[in-house]
Amino acid sequence: MSVFKTRFTETFGVEHPIMMGGMQWVGRAELVAAVTNAGGLAVLSALSQPSPQALATEIARCRELTDRTFGVNLTLLPTQKPMPYAEYRAAIIESGVRIVETAGNNPAEHIAEFRRHGVKVIHKCTSVRHALKAEQLGVDAVSIVGFECAGHPGEDDVPGLVLIPSAANRLKVPIIASGGFADGRGLVAALALGADAVNMGTRFLSTRECTIHPAVKAAIRAADERSTDVIMRSLRNSARVARNAVSQEVLAVEARGNVSYADIAALVSGQRGRGVYEQGDTNLGIWSAGMVQGLIEDEPSCAQLLQNLVEQARGLIKHRLEGMLSYT
Ligand code: NAD
Secondary structure (H helix, E strand, O other), rough: OOOOOOOHHHHHHHOEEEEEEOOOOOOHHHHHHHHHHOOOOEEEEHHHHOOOOHHHHHHHHHHHHOOOOOOOOEEOOOOOOOOOOOHHHHHHOOOOEEEEEEEOOOOOHHHHHHOOOOOOEEEEEEEEEEHHHHHHHHEEEEEEEEEOEEEEOOOOOOOOHHHHHHHHHHHOOOEEEOOOOOOOHHHHHHHHHHHOEEEHHHHHOOOOOOOOOOHHHHHHOOOEEEEEEOHHHOOOOOEEEEEEEHHHHHHHHHHHHOOOOHHHHHHOOOOHHHHHHHOOOOOOOOOOOHHHHHHHOOOOHHHHHHHHHHHHHHHHHHHHHHHOOOOO
């Protein structure tokens, strides 16, 4: 049952103001369908598929698991091998997907092409100036990512508590607050700060339908809020990852100075990170996790998670917050 009605739920036609954004190696059909069926908006991660054809197949597989609307994430950041972005984009459009989350650098060409085909675009970015640029390009919503996040936080290091209201002060389009969200307290805070929804990633890793190895889910539940590292700062491609032997090695190489990507390429390779999720050895490579892992203690189904989250948020507003008012 719908508890909240926001510009996000209205624009994207979903029950809850909750999104599962792109997650490399994790955003696959099973999890995306589970979040979608639970009333959230979820996106498949395009680059987790080895080719545009494989992405089309994954979209079809997801359609077999849900008859509701889901989207696709297209991340535009440096990669070891050149990515055929235009072909991935074409596969998304030709598959009839109606919602896309773009993330990363220079999205203009992609946003224009998606819009030309009537696809709604959410651009995920880490600064107000990039959000304003995306708004000018005609996106339907902006996902604004605070420094707490997993993955790429940008280089400005502004946490959500300041970044979200700063974005809300300047933007007209709906805002999705991203980075550091895992429960109903975060949802209430995000709405109070001016957002229309929250985006969660790390929280969805420890859900029943997430297909990653149970040992990785257990590591997330065991970790506290300090157990992440920000690597690749020296390359201006910062990434927040779960602290492990490999992230510490990357930081040690970076601390020596004068680093080029080649010096750390073998350590940070996405294929090694993929092995972590598949084999359950959390020291096999780099894998993304946000500070919010310190708040994650269970492994609910996605339906339970979303229901608990909106109910907790409703209870907080009705009882805790209203109860604090000395007059109304
Ligand atoms: P990959 O194996 O090609 O690269 C591994 C990491 O190194 C990535 O973070 C990538 O951005 C970075 N990188 C690659 N070439 C670089 C260069 N020349 N200079 C600086 N940094 C470089 O990537 P992958 O793991 O297969 O991932 C594919 C895409 O998905 C990348 O764009 C990556 O950034 C992105 N991704 C996003 C998230 C997220 O949280 N949004 C998480 C993981 C990966």
